Amino acid sequence: MTSPQDARPGLPRGVRLGVDVGDVRVGLARSDMDGLLATPVETVPREVAAARILAEAAEGGARAIMVGLPRSLDGSEGAAAAKARTLAEQLAEALAGEDEPPEVRLVDERLTTVTAHQALHRSGRKGRTHRQVVDQVAAVMILQQALDVERSTGARAGELVTATTADPEDGPAAEQQEAR
Template structure:
């Protein structure tokens, strides 16, 4: 059973997919979205769900450090709700505090250029979200 992980931001959605056994997460792409224009990339997510035969989707929930839900987390909750209705699949919210910061640190340690970091950071954050979920459930 493949599981998809999403890191939903205001401009992009990082996408990761598990292997068929649900042990490891790999980044597959970053979808450009535009919240102001109400373009959220749902269609592309649906295409990827079909292509990879995904059974479950994990959406990162960026809670505040004090465990409260702020505007960004509310947006992720809404994204997950709409996605669940469109896909007819289970969509799970997963605490992703500091995932993007961790992804940034990893890329800096690997000496990845600023331009390249910008291109891959959301995909790497999606990998970290999904891998955290997989580790907790295996």
């Protein structure tokens, strides 16, 4: 008998987290150990999001943190994508010193918030109450999409984010970092 993990030899078993970055709130979702199903965790204020995500990753032994990267329909990135990249880089930096840190990955999340609002509306939830849970629903959608990619390809979804190890006073690498 084979387990779901046997079908994906390149991916270790473990929890994955999904993150939807907003200006004010950040939605957080998590998967089961086999990476089959995404479920909502909570919505947190943006200013404490990194600390809460890191705590959830440590508590759950997360193997990957999938941060939604909002792109325009034409694939370009704007201010919202820059905020998602910044949070992903903060997470990667904070995890860099760990023995086996979870991967931090940016996953294309075009239209997930719009789709989350539509799903909440179809479920009968009033529009003014969407704000409290829409980020969680969007995080679930981001994570579920990434889990589906993992199952179909045997590889992690998205773009790997690595910690920057350059000293800010070390010339060109620092200049690139400052230009972001």
